[in-house]
Amino acid sequence: MEENFKWLWYAFSAAWVLVVAYLFSLGRRESKLRDELESLKSMIEERQRK
Amino acid sequence: MDVLRGTLIIALKDLRVELRSKEVINAALSFALVILLLFSFAFDPSAEETREIAGGLLWLVFIFAGILVLNRSFARETVNDCLDGLVASPLSGAPILLGKAVSNTVLLLVLELVTLPIFGIFYNVRWTVGLGWLLLVLLLGTWGLTVVGTLFSALTVNVSLREAMLPLLVFPITLPILMAAVQLTTTLFSGEPIAPDMIWLRVLIGCDIIFTVLAGALVESVLVG
């Protein structure tokens, strides 16, 4: 029985690692995109001011 | 019918081009022989078990060598903007696809018919029994793989890592064709009657029809965008 808890633990840890890693990936990609969007918008504003 | 004529024109053109240089067929045949050599290290050709997986081994040789042929199919057209010329021609997508699929099938069948006796010798497999059925299986299996492979060759023609993308995309999709072909081939090699495996023949025919129709329907999007 002790033995089987080990497998249960591995399985759930693996699943959680995947979910958390994906959420991190989504978050990081979104912040990178938002930064790029901001820089593009400010570039356009500068051009229009000229 | 215009589609039929167009198909014939393209098929003959591609075959004529290939026959002039013979570069793809030579490369594919050499590669097939190399694979047979490598297999001899992985499996003991004399063992009884090898005979049970002979069908699988043979088709693995076909698909790995065959992918070279399929890759070349549209890659050849990127030189001198030939692909743009084809697309701009009065031919619609369907004859271009079918024509190239026919020519690829012919080339692959040549590859297979040359490899088969060599395989028979190397692995002591009797392939002459039920030869008619075997040829039918070769034809149906090859067509299914080729029609999907040719369409995806067009799709990946401008993609980086084209050589790796084609197998990665084509094989999972055409897995049922492979499974059916392998099952039927193994049965034929063992000399058993084909009757209990009829369902696999139906799978082959069904897949061929479904994938041909699908490819024909989608080829315009692939070629034109």
Next chain:
Amino acid sequence: MKNRSSAILAAVSGVMLVITLYLTFLWVPMERTMGVVQRIFYFHVPPFFVASLAILAGLVASIRFLITRDYRFDDLAVSAIEVGWVFDSINLVMGPFWARPVWGIWWTWDARLTSAFVLWLMFAGYLILRRAVADPSARAVMCSVVVIFQAVGGVIVYMANRWWRTQHPQPVMAGGQGSGLDPRMWYVFLFSLATMLVLFGALLQIRRRLERLRREIDGLRRTVHSEA
């Protein structure tokens, strides 16, 4: 507006996840033959259903994109495929941890596992192709065509595998999935499936937002370069 719906979905899925965990570990009765390990079942099987749903969603979205050329369908397709890939990965990763103590082997090439693996390869192929094509319109068209073939092929693979693998000896599954399940186990399983579907929806919305951002950037970039 979109942000609110994804926030709600995220919150709901979070709550449902907690409930499912409670049900799995504290409420559902112990399985007789396999013991504690059997509880993996409640988190291991539903993701496969979600992944299968994902590729079908990708199929529908891709067909609609090819017909209408509305890029919102392409957003939906890529999001469904990517999130579906994550769910299929969960399924594939949890399985061996169940198989090892129960069957004594890590893997077997039976109908379900082979289908799950083929599905994973299909998702991966799509995602790699996605990154390999630079032009957005070509990328969307190509990926749509690929998904249509993959979904059709995937269905055929699943059916063909059932015929194929029944001819070969299979390991006997002690307890078995869905065979004579205690009704309480069924409830937990169905609730877990519902949770996974809501979670899929939440992740889908987030991913779609990402894709919309990317398109907005692409559009702005074109404006910037054209004025330059």
